[in-house]
Amino acid sequence: MIRNYLGFPRGISGMRLALRARTQAVRFGARFLAGQEVTGLSIGGGPDGSHVVQLGDDTVRGRAILIATGVDYRRLDVEPLEALVGRGVNYGAAASTSREVKHKDVFVVGGGNSAGQAAVHLSRFARHVTIVVRRDGLAETMSNYLIREIEGNPRISVRPHTIVTDGGGEGHLEWLSLRDTEAGVDERVEAAGLYLLLGAQPTCHWLPPEVARDDLGFVLSGADTPWQSWQGGRPPAPYATTVPGVFVAGDIRCGSMKRVASASGEGAAVVPLVHQHLA
Numbered sequence: 001m002i003r004n005y006l007g008f009p010r011g012i013s014g015m016r017l018a019l020r021a022r023t024q025a026v027r028f029g030a031r032f033l034a035g036q037e038v039t040g041l042s043i044g045g046g047p048d049g050s051h052v053v054q055l056g057d058d059t060v061r062g063r064a065i066l067i068a069t070g071v072d073y074r075r076l077d078v079e080p081l082e083a084l085v086g087r088g089v090n091y092g093a094a095a096s097t098s099r100e101v102k103h104k105d106v107f108v109v110g111g112g113n114s115a116g117q118a119a120v121h122l123s124r125f126a127r128h129v130t131i132v133v134r135r136d137g138l139a140e141t142m143s144n145y146l147i148r149e150i151e152g153n154p155r156i157s158v159r160p161h162t163i164v165t166d167g168g169g170e171g172h173l174e175w176l177s178l179r180d181t182e183a184g185v186d187e188r189v190e191a192a193g194l195y196l197l198l199g200a201q202p203t204c205h206w207l208p209p210e211v212a213r214d215d216l217g218f219v220l221s222g223a224d225t226p227w228q229s230w231q232g233g234r235p236p237a238p239y240a241t242t243v244p245g246v247f248v249a250g251d252i253r254c255g256s257m258k259r260v261a262s263a264s265g266e267g268a269a270v271v272p273l274v275h276q277h278l279a
């Protein structure tokens with residue numbers, strides 16, 4: 001459920017938003033090849049130097065390509081909590097909800113840097129922030145500077161070898177059930193917010209090496225591209241990748257905000273770049 005996208009005061013499900021976007025795009029003349037998986041991209045592989053997109057045994061060609069394949073968010077897979085996404089349960093740090101949790105207890109699940117940063121941010125508003133991790137602690141997964149900051153913050157505590165097994169509330173998250181996996185004991189706690197920072201995998205295994213990516217696989221663009229690929233000492237335009245005519249927008253772009261508004265805005269920002277490239 002997308003609750004903070006401009007123009008939908010009651011929120012809209014991702015599927016309905018995508019269906020509406022599709023209907024609108026078709027009216028503007030876009031053609032959809034639904035149910036097809038992109039399996040490869042051959043740079044300049046067409047007879048006229050265009051790029052060739054592989055769809056299994058089929059191919060399509062394009063003089064400009066926009067990569068917008070998003071990421072696969074790791075899910076918590078606790079059914080009652082999935083039903084409360086956007087109502088106290090958030091995938092990602094959800095900075096917009098910080099004020100809602102003022103003087104309340106919140107929980108962050110995840111042991112990476114994004115979880116640590118979310119906890120530090122939330123501690124400025126919430127009464128207490130608990131970081132829930134499966135492991136013994138944060139040492140293996142979080143940067144030292146963040147661990148020190150968390151240790152020195154009396155409003156943040158860490159619950160090691162713990163998983164979230166259940167939760168609920170009347171229209172909004174009110175409680176969680178936490179299991180200590182070592183002791184095998186469940187505890188029910190009050191919770192006004194749950195922030196799931198379980199990691200996201202970019203879905204771009206099919207991209208060729210010419211399209212530069214960061215260590216995690218997110219596509220690099222603009223000034224983030226390696227300087228060796230720059231032409232005339234200047235980086236490519238924002239949203240342009242290391243391959244002329246190949247652009248990137250949305251969650252798969254390195255440094256993106258992981259929000260619907262930013263993903264669609266980046267897509268719109270690519271349009272003039274495509275026109276420039278074709279010209």
Ligand SMILES: Cc1cc2nc3c(=O)[nH]c(=O)nc-3n(C[C@H](O)[C@H](O)[C@H](O)COP(=O)(O)OP(=O)(O)OC[C@H]3O[C@@H](n4cnc5c(N)ncnc54)[C@H](O)[C@@H]3O)c2cc1C
Nearest residue numbers: 002003037038069070071073091203250251258259260263
């Ligand atoms: C549970 C949940 C709640 C969220 N809540 C919010 C919220 O409240 N507000 C908000 O702003 N954002 C929210 N987000 C984040 C938001 O959904 C993303 O930021 C946004 O969808 C990114 O858009 P995108 O176009 O980059 O990628 P996506 O929307 O992920 O679209 C990528 C598309 O590419 C397709 N694809 C991938 N690989 C291939 C391939 N090889 N061949 C063909 N197709 C492919 C995928 O199937 C998908 O349809 C939420 C995300 C989740 C998971």
